[in-house]
């Protein structure tokens with residue numbers, strides 16, 4: 001099933017991606033007094049891409065955490081499994097999408113996903 005007529009996407013698989021990112025964002029903001037999560041969608045015409053952005057003001061990640069983010073069983077939580085981001089990366093790869101993550105400890109994190117526009121070449 002297509003989630004968008006202009007993107008060739010599998011809605012079921014992508015909902016796992018969004019659930020993983022949203023759950024992590026909510027968990028990262030648990031101790032924040034005024035949690036804010038910004039979600040945006042933009043078309044980057046010159047690149048033929050659709051950009052989806054999730055930005056939270058949660059606890060953020062250190063450079064080391066960020067480096068290991070997509071490793072199996074890499075978790076910063078006492079009850080975490082550390083599989084969500086690995087799965088996320090695999091699903092996105094299957095969709096020909098790329099993910100970019102920026103984060104600063106104590107400030108927050110930003111997850112950007114870039115989907116190739118179906119009508120663009122390459």
Ligand SMILES: Nc1ncnc2c1ncn2[C@@H]1O[C@H](COP(=O)(O)OP(=O)(O)O)[C@@H](O)[C@H]1O
Nearest residue numbers: 024025028075076077080081082083084085109
């Ligand atoms: N939005 C975020 N803010 C802060 N840390 C994050 C965020 N998303 C992921 N992380 C870090 O990456 C780790 C791995 O995430 P994930 O693969 O989903 O496993 P899990 O949530 O089970 O720990 C998390 O434990 C957390 O330390």
Ligand SMILES: [Mg+2]
Nearest residue numbers: 020023024084
């Ligand atoms: Mg998770």
